[in-house]
Amino acid sequence: MPRVADHDARQGQITDAVQRLIVRHGLTAVTVARTASEAGVSVGLVQHYFTAKDEMLLATFTRVNERFTARVDELVNRGEAEGRTIAEMLRQALAELIPLDDPRRGEFLVRLAFADQAAHNSRLAAVQSQTLAVIRSRVSRAIANGTVCGEVAEGADATGQALRIVAFAEGLALHTHIDDAGTPESAVFAALDDQLGRVFTGTCRRGQSG
Template sequence: MPRVADHDARQGQITDAVQRLVVRHGLTAVTVARTAAEAGMSVGLVQHYFTAKDEMLLATFTRVNARFTARVDELVNRGEGEDRTIADMLRQALAVLVPLDDVRRAEFLVRLAFADQAAHNARLATVQRETLVGIRSRVAQAISNGTVCGEVAQGTDAADQALRVVAFTEGLALHAHIDPDGTPKAAILTALDEQLGRVFTGTCRRARPGR
């Protein structure tokens, strides 16, 4: 087990180094040698864990997507424990996709850089597609749960609304990236609330008094 843990830790150290290089200089600046220097290890050690640059990039893209997906799950679990409304939990979860702080900004830059490469790389495109499908699936499930609880009107097409909500959120993320001064955090969150308000129009029947 320690050997497996060390392997994962080393891979994480390398992919974190790739992410930092992408954020600072862009994807084209990433090389095995620069990654090794950034990670504080030898080129040979990097090549021990990743035999090709493409493997290293694929692992980085996969880990970045898995990281923010895990944060979404954590926010939802915490919200359920605090008995928050589904709309409120979903708002918090979707905000993870928007570059509103340094962590989310870095992740967004990485996803943006890899999106261009994914257009010409089938393996990166698969990770990109699976991540998007996973996000839409989580949103659709939240909307379906809202229908059961009373926050969402009966007969609402959860998949259709999830597509609209996620696309809207990604649009906000792109605007925040391109024009951060003209797209303040308060305006972004208000726009997200209004978009969710079109779907979550009711009150959960299981909500505690005073919530």
Template sequence: MPRVADHDARHGQITDAVQRLIVRDGLTAVTVARTAAEAGVSVGLVQHYFTAKDEMLLATFTCVNRRFTARVDELVNRGEAEGRTIAVMLRQALAELLPLDDTRRAEHLVRLAFADQAAHNTRLATVQKETLADIRSRVAQAIHNGKVCGEVTGTVDAADQALRIVACTDGLALHTHIDPDGTPEPAILAALDDQIGRVFTGTCRRARRCQEA
């Protein structure tokens, strides 16, 4: 067990260093030597875990997605315990993709760096495509659940609307990154609410029962 724990800690130490380099100096700053210096470890140790820059970036991208998923799962669990509507929980989950604070801005920069590399790397492009498909699948499932509870009309195409909602979220994230002063947080969240509200037009039956009780 100590060896596994040490492996995970070292791996995280290196991927955290990669993220800091991307945020501070850009993707071109990510080299084995600079990553080792940033992480406070030897070049040999970095090379023990990663043999190429693309591998370091893939591991960092995977770590960012894991953290995002953990936050979303926590929001959903809390939302279900507090009786929030699916639309509210979906909005909170998607807002985790928007660069509205230091943590999410750093993660967004990693995603942009990964997208840049994936444009010229089939392996990274495959991971990027799978990651996007997973996010759209989660949104489609939320829409399906909305149909069950009455928040979404039964005729709505969940996959089609999930595509639109995720595309809108990605666009809002990019606009926030490019022009943060011209895209204030209230306006960004209002735009996201508007897109979700086009799909979640009904009232949750569970919420109605709570109001009547």
């Protein structure tokens, strides 16, 4: 068990270094030597964990996506415990995609860099596609649950609405990145509320009965 934990910690140390390099200098600046220097380890150690640069990049991309998913899971669990509406929890989850602070800004820059790289790398494209599918699926499930609960009108197209909502959130993330000063947090949440309000038009029946 300690060996597995050490292995994960070392990989995390290296992929965190890759992320920092991407945020500061872009994807083209990432090399095994620079990553080793950034992580404070030897080139040999980096090569021990990642036999090729592509493996290192793939692990970094995957790790960023896993961190996003873990945060969303935590938000949902906390929201359910606090009795929040599905719309409120979805609003918080979507905000994790938007570069509103340094951690999310760093993750956004990584996703942006890999979006370009994925156009020419089938393995990265597969991770990108899978990640998008998972996000859409979770939003679709939230809408379907909203229908059962009463927050969403009967007959709503959960899949179609999920596509629109996720695309809107990603577009909002890009606008925030390009024009940070002109896209304050208050405007971001107002835009999300407006978009979600088009789908989540009702009140949860469980809330009414409580």
